[in-house]
Amino acid sequence: MSWRPTATFGMLRQRARLLAELRGFFAARGVLEVETPLLYGAGASDPHLASFVTDYLGPGAASGRPLYLQTSPEFAMKRLVAAGSGAIYQITKAFRNGEAGRRHNPEFTLLEWYRPGFDDAALMQEVDALVRQALNTPPAARAPYADLFARHVGVDVHSADARVLRDAAAARGIVPPAGFGDAGEPWLDFLWSHAVEPHLGCDGRPLFVTDYPVTQAMLARVRSGSPPLAARFELYLDGVELANGFHELADAGEQRRRFTADNIQRCAAGLPLMPLDEFLLAALTHGLPDCSGVALGIDRLLMLQTGTEDIAGVLAFPLSHC
Amino acid sequence: MATFSTSEFRGGLKVMLDGDPCAIIENEFVKPGKGQAFSRVKLRNLKTGRVLERTFKSGETLEAADVVDTDMQYLYNDGEFFHFMVPETFEQFAAMPAVVGDAAKWLKGQEMCVITLYNGQPLAVAAPNFVELAVAETDPGVRGDTSGGGGKPATLETGAVVRVPLFINVGEVLKVDTRTGEYVSRAKA
Numbered sequence: 001m002s003w004r005p006t007a008t009f010g011m012l013r014q015r016a017r018l019l020a021e022l023r024g025f026f027a028a029r030g031v032l033e034v035e036t037p038l039l040y041g042a043g044a045s046d047p048h049l050a051s052f053v054t055d056y057l058g059p060g061a062a063s064g065r066p067l068y069l070q071t072s073p074e075f076a077m078k079r080l081v082a083a084g085s086g087a088i089y090q091i092t093k094a095f096r097n098g099e100a101g102r103r104h105n106p107e108f109t110l111l112e113w114y115r116p117g118f119d120d121a122a123l124m125q126e127v128d129a130l131v132r133q134a135l136n137t138p139p140a141a142r143a144p145y146a147d148l149f150a151r152h153v154g155v156d157v158h159s160a161d162a163r164v165l166r167d168a169a170a171a172r173g174i175v176p177p178a179g180f181g182d183a184g185e186p187w188l189d190f191l192w193s194h195a196v197e198p199h200l201g202c203d204g205r206p207l208f209v210t211d212y213p214v215t216q217a218m219l220a221r222v223r224s225g226s227p228p229l230a231a232r233f234e235l236y237l238d239g240v241e242l243a244n245g246f247h248e249l250a251d252a253g254e255q256r257r258r259f260t261a262d263n264i265q266r267c268a269a270g271l272p273l274m275p276l277d278e279f280l281l282a283a284l285t286h287g288l289p290d291c292s293g294v295a296l297g298i299d300r301l302l303m304l305q306t307g308t309e310d311i312a313g314v315l316a317f318p319l320s321h322c
Numbered sequence: 323m324a325t326f327s328t329s330e331f332r333g334g335l336k337v338m339l340d341g342d343p344c345a346i347i348e349n350e351f352v353k354p355g356k357g358q359a360f361s362r363v364k365l366r367n368l369k370t371g372r373v374l375e376r377t378f379k380s381g382e383t384l385e386a387a388d389v390v391d392t393d394m395q396y397l398y399n400d401g402e403f404f405h406f407m408v409p410e411t412f413e414q415f416a417a418m419p420a421v422v423g424d425a426a427k428w429l430k431g432q433e434m435c436v437i438t439l440y441n442g443q444p445l446a447v448a449a450p451n452f453v454e455l456a457v458a459e460t461d462p463g464v465r466g467d468t469s470g471g472g473g474k475p476a477t478l479e480t481g482a483v484v485r486v487p488l489f490i491n492v493g494e495v496l497k498v499d500t501r502t503g504e505y506v507s508r509a510k511a
């Protein structure tokens with residue numbers, strides 16, 4: 001057991017420089033830095049995100065009240081945008097239980113920003129500008145999710161069912177976990193993470209994945225069409241997922257429906273139910289300005305900037321040293 | 323028998339997979355931007371030595387394999403079996419040549435080896451990392467050549483053949499790295 005930091009002081013100085021550069025980037029663009037609560041009354045509803053939960057006991061809550069360490073500052077920042085903040089950004093810690101590995105630490109640093117008046121295409125341009133400044137990369141490429149799936153897995157993601165996806169995995173010699181069922185979505189996650197992701201942005205040029213299937217929409221709005229597609233994008237470089245953005249869903253009814261659908265999935269999977277964030281739903285009912293938002297992992301940006309393979313190399317004290 | 327969940331997977335852990343004992347080499351946590359988290363695990367089948375890649379859902383479990391590494395002294399080969407002994411207990415184990423495998427060519431007797439026991443039976447034998455063995459046969463030494471470049475084959479007293487520098491002569495005792503099969507130095511007298 002070592003009490004010393006896992007990152008070098010050179011790395012910690014580079015982290016400080018990067019943070020200063022990011023703040024300069026947004027100051028020059030007139031985007032306001034904000035802070036929102038790390039402890040919040042609701043957590044992410046996504047069944048694949050596990051929140052840390054703790055109890056507040058004291059004035060205002062004599063019998064205690066659960067508070068969730070935020071998996072991202074999304075809900076509170078959207079409330080600020082709905083209240084008329086204009087463009088805002090935040091550099092904050094985010095918390096995800098169960099996630100530890102070469103590219104994951106359960107507590108990590110996130111840059112999240114919201115741009116009223118931007119659609120996803122406009123926000124991708126701004127993300128690209130930021131990444132080019134930090135990493136000296138050439139202009140990012142863009143490719144729809146379905147094109148990448150067809151290229152690397154060889155199936156049409158919009159029509160493929162679980163059976164087709166299972167055969168595609170077998171044809172590539174990728175052994176799935178036992179008891180993978182007949183639902184298509186886990187297969188998409190499995191093939192995407194094993195057969196597609198490792199190839200993305202590996203030619204030195206960052207790659208935006210766009211036009212996600214609606215099952216992967218999360219909090220993005222859905223563009224009608226055949227098939228309908230989610231206005232969501234993710235940025236990859238060297239096979240590393242760096243950022244996730246949406247043209248934000250602003251429909252309170254649709255948001256309530258997605259929260260509820262997530263809770264139904266949670267229930268089926270035996271996971272704890274998540275309280276609905278009535279503050280966010282009220283803000284959406286009031287009206288969220290047309291906006292796009294994105295979250296970018298600072299630790300991974302620093303890893304890419306410095307060619308670091310393990311996240312422990314860019315953190316003073318990762319989970320193993322806490 | 324105990325089980326291990328994906329959160330407990332780590333290099334060196336011995337688990338049962340498809341009925342065979344395996345050692346985990348590495349465990350990588352994989353999670354796409356949205357969706358299910360996986361453990362991508364590399365394992366070595368301890369019977370065949372083959373390296374496998376498998377994916378598990380977070381939280382899945384594997385049964386522990388009754389596999390223990392034990393330090394034992396190599397005693398002798400009776401023509402059929404290799405015999406080893408645990409020095410503390412004098413307990414003896416006989417291993418088939420297939421189990422001893424490549425390690426056999428480094429063993430002449432007395433060496434401390436690591437014997438992997440599976441359900442109490444020898445499954446694999448690892449020779450010591452370094453052994454000291456005499457040269458039984460090699461071309462005559464070339465005086466003055468200390469460069470170490472080039473080299474020549476030398477057959478050691480156990481039959482193993484290693485590349486040695488040109489200045490090495492028959493009868494000299496050499497230190498050899500059994501993991502790479504490479505000459506390290508002359509043994510210190």
